[in-house]
Structures are given as structure tokens and as C-alpha cells.
Amino acid sequence: MSKQISQTATAPYAGQLLPDASGHFGPYGGRFVAETLMAPLEELRLAYERFRGDAEFLQELDDDLRQYVGRPSPLYHAARWSARIGGAQVWLKREDLNHTGAHKINNTIGQALLARRMGKTRIIAETGAGQHGVATATVAARLGLECVVYMGAVDIERQAANVFRMKLLGATVVPVTSGSKTLKDALNEAMRDWVTNIDNTFYIIGTVAGPHPYPAMVRDFQCVIGREAREQILRQAGRLPDALVACVGGGSNAIGLFYPFLNDDGVVLYGVEAAGAGLESGQHAAPLCAGRPGVLHGNRTYLMEDDDGQIIETHSISAGLDYPGVGPEHAWLKDSGRANYIAITDDEALQAFHDLTRIEGIIPALESSHALAYVTKLAPRLDRDKIIIVNLSGRGDKDIHTVATREGIRL
Amino acid sequence: MSRIEQCFAQLRAQGRKALIPYVTAGDPQPDVTVPLLHAMVAAGADIVELGVPFSDPMADGPVIQRASERALAHHVSLRDVLGMVREFRRRDDVTPVVLMGYLNPVEMMGYEAFAQAAQAAGVDGVLTVDLPPEEAAGLVDALRSRQLDPIFLIAPTSTLERIERICANASGFVYYVSLKGVTGAATLDVASVAARLAQIREVTSLPVGVGFGIRDAESAARVAAIADAVVVGSALVKTVEAGAGRPQEIAGHLRLQLGEMRAAMDNAVADAVKHRLRGK
Numbered sequence: 001m002s003k004q005i006s007q008t009a010t011a012p013y014a015g016q017l018l019p020d021a022s023g024h025f026g027p028y029g030g031r032f033v034a035e036t037l038m039a040p041l042e043e044l045r046l047a048y049e050r051f052r053g054d055a056e057f058l059q060e061l062d063d064d065l066r067q068y069v070g071r072p073s074p075l076y077h078a079a080r081w082s083a084r085i086g087g088a089q090v091w092l093k094r095e096d097l098n099h100t101g102a103h104k105i106n107n108t109i110g111q112a113l114l115a116r117r118m119g120k121t122r123i124i125a126e127t128g129a130g131q132h133g134v135a136t137a138t139v140a141a142r143l144g145l146e147c148v149v150y151m152g153a154v155d156i157e158r159q160a161a162n163v164f165r166m167k168l169l170g171a172t173v174v175p176v177t178s179g180s181k182t183l184k185d186a187l188n189e190a191m192r193d194w195v196t197n198i199d200n201t202f203y204i205i206g207t208v209a210g211p212h213p214y215p216a217m218v219r220d221f222q223c224v225i226g227r228e229a230r231e232q233i234l235r236q237a238g239r240l241p242d243a244l245v246a247c248v249g250g251g252s253n254a255i256g257l258f259y260p261f262l263n264d265d266g267v268v269l270y271g272v273e274a275a276g277a278g279l280e281s282g283q284h285a286a287p288l289c290a291g292r293p294g295v296l297h298g299n300r301t302y303l304m305e306d307d308d309g310q311i312i313e314t315h316s317i318s319a320g321l322d323y324p325g326v327g328p329e330h331a332w333l334k335d336s337g338r339a340n341y342i343a344i345t346d347d348e349a350l351q352a353f354h355d356l357t358r359i360e361g362i363i364p365a366l367e368s369s370h371a372l373a374y375v376t377k378l379a380p381r382l383d384r385d386k387i388i389i390v391n392l393s394g395r396g397d398k399d400i401h402t403v404a405t406r407e408g409i410r411l
Numbered sequence: 412m413s414r415i416e417q418c419f420a421q422l423r424a425q426g427r428k429a430l431i432p433y434v435t436a437g438d439p440q441p442d443v444t445v446p447l448l449h450a451m452v453a454a455g456a457d458i459v460e461l462g463v464p465f466s467d468p469m470a471d472g473p474v475i476q477r478a479s480e481r482a483l484a485h486h487v488s489l490r491d492v493l494g495m496v497r498e499f500r501r502r503d504d505v506t507p508v509v510l511m512g513y514l515n516p517v518e519m520m521g522y523e524a525f526a527q528a529a530q531a532a533g534v535d536g537v538l539t540v541d542l543p544p545e546e547a548a549g550l551v552d553a554l555r556s557r558q559l560d561p562i563f564l565i566a567p568t569s570t571l572e573r574i575e576r577i578c579a580n581a582s583g584f585v586y587y588v589s590l591k592g593v594t595g596a597a598t599l600d601v602a603s604v605a606a607r608l609a610q611i612r613e614v615t616s617l618p619v620g621v622g623f624g625i626r627d628a629e630s631a632a633r634v635a636a637i638a639d640a641v642v643v644g645s646a647l648v649k650t651v652e653a654g655a656g657r658p659q660e661i662a663g664h665l666r667l668q669l670g671e672m673r674a675a676m677d678n679a680v681a682d683a684v685k686h687r688l689r690g691k
Contacts, residue, residue, distance in 0.1 A: 034470040036566035196592040308488035309519030
């Protein structure tokens, strides 16, 4: 397994190795940052290029993923839920069972090991729901690195438990009060910190967005999801799946599942964005379904923006999907037609949240519930012998207050 | 010869350094901006830099972030900013205007359409903070074809190779960012800036401006002694912010503040010349 990160990362799809040398996925991606960050990004790229082929680094990463994260995560046949939906068989990739409860740690482990090899002593991160912040604070605690997490003031209110978890882990949580006071503003603030403290600081971005090399690097660390799922379904079901479904905010859990299947032409890919109150309402977080290409946070990609090119506020019941951009590789997969992108409303996601909880005894994260909700639309259209793998990217414990509040229940 | 080139040629002939003040367009409200530009010129500005408000100003510190937010509360768009430049040009056909902002509003308008509209409005240079030369070919071509100067930043972290690449894309002047950080951050270290300027001048004959961390007459004077231009942003935007309750008084405050910087810069440059002459 230890060699696979580099193999996966260099497997060309449709004859193209993406991103290209300067970080582009077709017209998307790239490096759109102020000049001061160009040198540190190049330093990061060189370090990553070097270590992603380094046997010792890969062995350490592999050991940590097994012993600390608890990988491989199971691929579980949700037979009862499949029967209830009627149609294709649904398999859940159980990223919710990872340490810290989501896929985020696959990436933070990798980047933190890289930070240590680069001699950086201070880690910074942005977080929306707090999952990436917790996953970052966790690895920083384990490696004894200073950790500062930027979080929108609005999100701090919404996710008090995760804020406390980060503090318990020794991280400093800095409230961001600029702009819309949510994830995008936290990312701006983390970038500002990085540009000020580049000598000793490593910025762990939590998704497959940002300037090159982040989209490629985060993808490569998250590809462990798809690699395992591919091996597991071949072993457990004897064949490749017919479809993959994953939710897309920035898109790291989706790209992690999709990427190792890109060359399997028979596998149809579905990325599920947050339709919030409905795409027609304008109150959503679905740049691929209802946005336009532009430049934000260091890359060109689909964005939620107004006619003047200002970024607009997004709406989703799921804080982890509440982001106006999306990873540039998803933008490219959309344009190329290799992946399909759809959106699921808050209400549909909530329904799936309850259904999976009651029928399978698994409480899914609200983010993952968007993917599950789409499965309930897709599976009935397919025969019973078809296979869908859905990425259960996180567990829903963090969301119980949100769900209770929404339903008028006081805890 | 572009207005910017002309401006630097004239300053060189007079043995003076350029003072380049920055304000965000539409801060604290749209009708204040054009009078502020005229007031800054009256107080001794050689070039004016006008910020285009953006929702996500990643390279800016809190002072200029808040300026963007105040302007965006009035929905000030890139088109509105060009309208302000057009209005400014009715009374001032000499002072160069540089737009400073982020790429996305320009992307949304389209490079060609933007360059055409900017030229028609009377803009002279365009600094797009989040557009390094690697990604800039399309916009640079569009600007050049309309005789607009693409202005680029050089950072303390820029390698010599990058400085060469930046200067090959730039015209008008280049802008050296005096410290690692965002706008309005800590005070600058003049000695290390001087050393970097010497490196940059080996690569280019373009005038070199210095910005980030210049907060008062004293620091402006120290930078004037070593650079071709002094860019002042956050220190002025703080004055605008303080006057947001009485916007008609902001021009007067800015005039005083800039007047002090102008005088200190001119004295510093004159002293430096005297010093050199005495040395001979």
C-alpha cells in the first residue's frame, strides 16, 4: 500500500496527467495569490513532490493511517436501507469511523507529516463546521506542533462543541469577524496569517481547493478512500460498482472516492452539492450546479458570485458544505462530462439523515446526508443487481443540535 | 509616453520622489471618492491609487478590509469605480490613476471589455494583487493593447528569477512590498528594503515604489530617501474610517496628513542630495 499514493497520483485519466506542471485542470486551478506567497507555495510543491515518492514518508503515513486513524475503513452493504429504497444495492464507505469522525484526518495526517519534514513548527488551518479544525488540532497535538485555527464567528456559534474540542486539543481558535463571518472568511484570514508567518508556519488547507499544489496534494492524501473502496468492492462483491455518490462542498471526500475510479469507464460519478432552500431560491451553496467560473482563494473554479464578481453568501444546513467555491478538479470533471453534479435541499438531506439513522443505526453527518438523499433518487432507477458506493464522509454526532433546533426540540 | 512614465520623468528631472496615496473607491460612501482624489493631488500626490472593493480581500489587513466592506455596503462595483475615474478626469488630465484590486471583478467583466472601459475612463495602470505573472498573460496583453500599464508586486520572498520575470511583464513602475504580511502590518526595516531595492535595480530600469508599513511622515521620508515612490494606504484609510461619521471633513484631514508626508519626503531627498554634495 505504501507505494500507492504516488501510483494513484500519477495515473493519467483520458491520456492527461492532471494537474499540469503549473497546477491547471484544463482552464481551472492555477495559482492566484499575492506575490509574497509564490515562493512558499513553490517550496511546498517541491517538498511534496519529493516526499510523495519517498518510501520512508509513505511508510510513516501508512502506519499512521492504520494505527492512529483506524484505516482501512469498512465498506458496508446497507442491505436493509437498500431494500427500503428499492433498486440498486447501496454500499457505504465508512469514513465516519475514522478517528475524529470524518475523512478530514486522512489529509491532516499527511500534511502534518510534511510540515514536520519541512521543519515548520507552527500549523494553521481554516475550518467551517469544525471537522477540519478538529482533525488539524488532533494531529498538531500528536506531533507537538503549535496550532492556530481560524473559524468564522457565525460558525463558532453554530459549532460550540467542536470549538471546545479544538481548545481541549491545545489549539488556539481565532474568531473571524470579517465579511460573512463563515468558512470563506476563515480561509482569507488563514492566508493572511500564512503570508505574515511563512518562515515557521505550515498552512493545512482542508479541501481540494486553494492555490497549486493544494488541490492535487489534498486529493492524493484523500485518495486512500477510493483505493480502499475499489479493492473492497472487488473483494466483497466481486466486481466494480456502477455508480459512486459523494457530497461536494470543497470536494475533498468526493475527489478522494472518485479519483481511483476515473479510468473505470463503467463507473458513473455523482457529486452532490447543497441546494439549501432550493436552487431557484438563490439560498444555496451549489457553485457547480448554479454558479459561474471565477477566481477565489488562489484558484480558478466555479463560484457563487454576483454580476459584479463579488462573492455571495451561501446557505446550507450543513456548515461543511457552506462554501461559495469548489475544488478546481471538480470544475474540470464537470466540464469534461466525466462526473455529474446535482444538488440536494436541506429538507431532503434531513430526511435521509433520519432514514439512515432509523433503518441502519448509523447517524450520518449532514454533509454526507446530501449524498445519501441523492442515493434515494438514484437507486430506484437502477436494477437490484446494480451497485452504488456512497461516501459516508462523516458521522452526525456534531449535527444533533442543528437537527434538534431545526425541528423545534430543545436538548 | 504614458502618464505614469511622464510623471516619473518629470520627478526625476526635479530630483523628487513620487508620493502615491491609496484610498478605497466608495469608502465611506461613493460621492466622497472623487473629491478625495482631488484633495490628495492638491496635497502633493503625484499618482493616485484607487482600490476596487472586493468581498474577499485576502492580501489586505483589517483596515483596508473594512474599507472594502463600507464600499460594498453601497454596492460599489468595478463599473462604478471606472465612473469615478471618468469624473476625476474632467478636472484632472495629468495625474496618473492606478487601480488596485483583485482579479475576480475583472474576470467577470472580461479582460478586453475591462481594458477598453478602463482606458476610456482615463485609468493609467492596473495592479491586480492576486494575479502573479504566471497567470497574467491574458490580462497583460489586454492592458498593453490599450496602453495601460500592468503594475506588479515584488515581495521580500521573490527570488531573483521571479523578479526578472515580474519586471519583464511590468511597465510604469514596480511595487516592492516592504514586509511579509498584509497591508497595514508592522513597521518596515529600511536597511533591508534598501538592500532589496539595489537587487531589483540591477534587473530593471523601471521606477521602484515601496509600500506596506509606511504610516507617517517619518517613515515616508526614510523610504523616499531610497525608493522612487512611496505608497501609503492603510494610514490614510484609517483617517477615512475615523471621518466616516462626517464624510465632508475627510478631505481636509487627508490633505494635512499627506501634506506632512510630502514635506518630509522633499526635505529628506534634499538633505540626501546636500549630504552627497558635501561628501564630494
